[in-house]
Amino acid sequence: KIDRIDRLPDGEWEIIDYKAGKRKIEQVGLEADLNPLEIDENFQLSLYYLGCKEKFKKVPGKVSLYYLKYNQKISAARRPEQLRDVERIVGQVASQIREKKFEAKKGPLCPWCGHKEICPAFKESLL
DSSP states (O other), X not given: OOOEEEEOTTSOEEEEEEEOSSOOOOHHHHXXXXXXXXXXXXXXXXXXXXXXXXXXXXXXXXXXXXXXXXXXXXXXXXXXXXXXXXXXXXXXXXXXXXXXXXXXXXXXXXXXXXXXXXXXXXXXXHO
């Protein structure tokens, strides 16, 4: 869910996502190409951008992360290649869902997951 959408004085829209955790990406990370193996803030904001464009028929001028702990906001525009990557990845995931292909992948949230005892990815990491 998008945290906030602002209309800026110049008429552009800005998507803002609030972050409360300690982990912080820098400006260069927000502007970087997407890593198809990692669903991160960069991917998330690109997905929000596409959702805003689809739902409201409005192209946001920029996307921003606001780090509450640091009282810091970083912003960037979305590049066409970033948006194409998100559309491609979402299409692949949708196809896998339709085909009922759900491959377990180890990720940064695994230590807090309640399904470790039955998860193939977690069991493999114990070997």
